[in-house]
Amino acid sequence: MTETAASVPAGPVQRALxxxxxxAIAIAATALVGLVIVQGWQVFTRYVLNDSPSWTEPVTLLLLSTAMSLGAAAxxxxxxxxxxxxxxxxxxxxxxxxxxxxxxLLIAAVGAMIAGWAAVLLxxxxxIKIAGASMPQSINYLPLSISGALICLFALNIAWKALRPAREEGV
Structure with missing residues (x-):
């Protein structure tokens, strides 16, 4: 980022982004905490109660996908x-x-492709239901689709900010 772009006060769009x-970071962090809790429960029920629930693996994968995807967008x-x-x-x-x-712009294009194809897969x-959990089989593509859209949005904002210093230097 250039010094000119860094000195421009944040407008309402930047504050909203x-x-x-x-x-996204808060949701990703919550997903990580949830992942630790679910995995802790799975280990406890498997080794202490000798009765492992079937829902822990799909929920863990969803939480991991959420944390990874939204963390990447942030x-x-x-x-x-x-x-x-x-x-x-x-x-x-x-x-x-x-x-x-x-x-x-290249990052935005990749984000748009991720969002689009993840939405198709979702x-x-x-x-189709996941075995052992009452969730759709494709639910793991939901956070990927959302984060792809966020990646596209955030990257377009970065491209816009990269164009702004050229206009402001002439003013």
């Missing part, structure tokens, strides 16, 4: 995802600015 990312919002900054720093300023816009398996 910040709150959305905070909600990582895109805070620009803490995997990237190659050394290449960008060695380029001339025009190419660096172009890359600063192209990189989040809808495709809604009528």
């Amino acid at each position: 910040d709150r959305l990312a905070d909600a 990582g895109v919002h805070t620009n803490r995802h995997f990237s190659f900054h050394l290449l960008a720093e060695s380029l001339p300023s025009v190419a660096r600015r172009l890359l600063a816009v192209a990189r989040p 809808l495709d398996g809604l009528d």
